[in-house]
Amino acid sequence: MALKKGEEVTLEIESAAFRGKGVAKVDGLAVFVYGTAPGDVVKARIIKKKKNYREAKLLEVLEPSKDRIEPKCQHANVCGGCSWQHVPYAKQLEYKGQQVADHITRLGGLSDTIIHPAMGSESEFYYRNKMEYSFSNRRWLTREEINRDEFVDDSGFAAGMHAPGRFDKILNLNECHLQRKESFEILDFVRNYCIQHDIPPFDAMKHEGFMRHLMIRNSFHTDDFMVNLVTYQDDQELIKKLSDELLEKFPIITTIVNNINDTKSPTSIGRIEKVIHGPGYIVDKIGDHTFKIHPNAFFQTNTAQAERLYETAREFADLKDGEIVYDLYCGVGTLSLFMSQKAEKVLGIELVDVAVQNAKFNAKENNIGNVSFIKGDMKDVFTQEMVDKFGAPDVLITDPPRAGMHPDVVKRLKELKVPKLVYVSCDSSTMARDLKELAEVYDVQEVQPVDMFPQTYHVEAVAKLRLK
Known part of the structure; x- marks a missing residue:
């Protein structure tokens, strides 16, 4: 056929x-x-x-x-945020475990590696601590509307998620079950407020309008709750009136921030940031460490499951007294700090400057003196000179981006021959590719899939490697 x-x-x-x-x-x-x-x-x-x-x-x-099964959300078959709501959670975990196993065995050629069942999240819904909604003057039509014989107008004030593959059209949400219920209620309130007060949404084609994004962050371990209003223009009188209404309607809000992005870039990071109410950040914890989370700072989206992911990585590291840990692609240092409690010292390495600054700030805030952070591209700074300066690592943690590690970094790891290596991945296919190379020097003993994002196909994985 x-x-x-x-x-x-x-x-x-x-x-x-x-x-x-x-x-x-x-x-x-x-x-x-x-x-x-x-x-x-x-x-x-x-x-x-x-x-x-x-x-x-x-x-x-x-x-x-x-x-x-019948999806919980009416938008599940259209919105790209929850692609597996039609599958029972137990089956989602089964499929995710199979996906990781397939990549490790088929792409990585590692038939003897123990691959554990996927570790599930205690919360199947309402687990995200951050949601970013968008506004547009063009909404995504439903399948029923598209199939109508008569013309259907797609203009208006749309608030919700980007339609799959479209930067200019927004799926106008009537519900969302990824973040705690107040998240959608605030989105709905802001949408109605803007319509009632003739506040226009941003037009991504003409680059005009006012409301661009609404970002909501909530703490898992504290009562902190942030609303970040991202606008195309700076109108503090308008923002103040909207903020006052929000605070009256939603007393759970502890801080409101206005990011002003007056560029063509679709990002929610503003060229100017103004704190309207409260401290301008929220506070949360991972393990015993406290983190100040500013509007545009990176923080693991599923706090409770991030702790389980880090606990798995620390278990696989099997840290002993006096051992030195290198944390490659360390981001804002959350995993570095998590490891520091049982290590002699930890060195975090990260390319993004703001992440390195955040990591140093986080270490200082938590009074941790045995962690250092350096900025640089891994393939350039991961040299013998660095090893001579900071000491040879006994344990190496690597948590690369979705594309996996640069071939030069993989080559360097094979040369360095660190006794214990832990690979944390958000893409098991690229991890399998890297593990295949590392297996020339390391015994890839076991892999633990960890589900950070229920209702989606995404799955994290942690691999335990030991020098042959």
Whole structure:
């Protein structure tokens, strides 16, 4: 069967694949269909033709899988934020564990490595401590609206999430279950306030308007709650009136910040930042350490599960008295500080300058004196000179970006031959690629998948390596 682009076919989904797509087989050819579950029989349209596979768009579920459930949120089939709400959480964990195992064994060639079942999150919903909503004068139409015979106007004030693959259109949310319930209630309040007071949303095509984003952050271990209003213009009178209304309606808010981004960049980071109410930051903890989290600072999105991820990394490190730890790609130093309690000293290395400054600040705030941070590109600063200066590491932690480690860093690790290595990853496919190289020098003993993002296909993993 040729399966040409545009062709409609009936498919039986056999398994779950990378990035949350279901897999069907037609004469041995894999067909990937987003929004499906193993066991579904579906009607789909071929939208991409490749030499060894096809991609198809789900048109209709003809026979639902016994593992398919009704999503909690009405937007689940459209919004890109919760791509697996139609799958029971126990099955999500099963598929995520299978995904990591497939990458480690097939891409990494590591058939003897122990791969544990995925570690689930205690909270399946409302687990995020940060949400960033966007505003637009163009909303994403529903499938029902698109299929209508008459014209449907997509203009207006839309507040919610970017439609998948579109920078200019927003899915106008009527509910959201990722962050605590007050998060959506505040979004709804701001949307209605702007409509009532003729405050225009930002037009990404014409670069005009006022409201750009609404970022909400809440602490897990404290009662701190932040609202960050991101605007295209600086109008403090308008912001003050809106803030006063917010504080009266939502007494849980402890701080309000206004980021003013008057550039074409779509980021929520403002060129100017003004604190409207409260201290301008929230305070939270990971383990025994306290962190001041400013509006645009990085902090693990699922606080409770981040602690479990770090505990796994520390367990795999098996720290002993007097040992030196290197933390590559250390970010704002949360994992470095977490390791410092059981290490003689820790050196964190990070490319982003603001992250290094935040890491130093966090160490100082927590009165930790056995942690140092340096700025630099790993492939450039990770040299013998650095080892001579800070001491040879007994344990090395690496938590690279989604693309994995630079080949020069992998090569350097193979040369350095640190006795114990722990690899933390947000992409098991690139981790598997790096582990395959490291396996020439290291024994990759075990891998623990950790689910940081329920209702999505994303999964983190921690690998334990020992020098051969």
